[in-house]
Amino acid sequence: MPEIPCSTCESPAQPETGPSPGFWRKGGWLLLALPLWFLVYHYLEPFANALTTRLFGLDLNSHLGSAIAFFFFDSPKVVMLLALVVLGVTFMQTFITAEHTRDVLAKRAGAWGNLLAALFGIFTPFCSCSAIPLFIGFVRVGVPLGATFSYLVSAPMVNEVALFMLLAMFGWKIALIYAGTGVAIAFIAGWVIGKLKMEKHLEPWVMEITFNAQAVAAAEQRMSFSERLELGVQGVKDIVGKVWPYLLVGIGVGAFIHGFVPAEFMAKFMGSGHWWSVPLAVLIGVPLYSNAAGVIPIVQALLGKGAALGTTLAFMMAVIGLSLPETIILRKVLKPRLIAIFVGVVAIGIVLVGYLFNFIM
């Protein structure tokens, strides 16, 4: 069995069980770790600047100096933010399971179902490995196809880790724009697919397998606070351990743009003045496959150099929302025409969002 690309998976692995937890293991260590986190975070920038000027003897206003200072400041900053965000998000996600989502959605028909599915997609973890069992589980238990697609679009595109990273780095407006437009695209894409009555474009085996809903006695996951926290910590180890090389590449590219690309250069290509810049950003973004966290430093550098918000947003959504591995996996349950409509509707949605924000801003 070939290994399936699973870099979008964000559920934690291997919680260790030890002796019965004492105060520290129950989460008492957070009382010490959190203030320490904020203290270190606060002093990152002066530290990076001092490192660049004193140790390397570089001027902060020079190309190389500003690129290096950006790198030394951003690398620990992004990793620290990521660790905190993943801890919180994974902890929160232990409360929302795929079974809950399915049961809630199975009761809703029509547009409300689509909206709810899109909203659920923000917070639930999404793993391309689980996409197929999840898809079948949804469709066969009575979640409408359109709502299932709203969920399938929203879950990877509105990535909860990216959302909180944007919130921490750019403030609530940009985070809200990202989540709001992502949910809107998912809502509309699912609604359109629902209206098109695409049920006949599922691979026949999806509806043919004997599905015994009664046997689906979902293991009720009752966990204690410390177990949930333990999963959060495992999530941090798992995700930060896996994405740090991508992060460093992302920050490296960001640092280069920051130091060497002239301030108004990006405005020429990614500014709002060109109608073709948004579709081009989407075309470039779709084949690029990155973990959501890896794209954030690039977004930061692009915005800093005058790229238009809509174009940047479209680029980011295309990178994390439409991925080739996920499309290949979904091909097992969807016929080519439905795959094409799925990718097409989402891509059009992203382009429209790009235009909208270039127009407004």
Add this chain to the structure above:
Amino acid sequence: MLIEVFGPGCAKCQTLEKHALQAVAKSGETHQVVKISDYAAMAARGVMSTPALALDGQIKVQGRVVSADEILTLIQG
């Protein structure tokens, strides 16, 4: 006891299978460990998030890797 591990073959599913085998070795008893990687079989059993683990046909764990010790407790429980 029949121990089934559900997973399409990603790294986490392999880890869970390894833990299941370790748990069996620790228990000192004979249990059968079966890996199920067929999507249709998985879906038919109602597995929605992988990796998942079932004991004697009943799903006990979904969407996360559990340790060998935890599986051992489940076997003995």
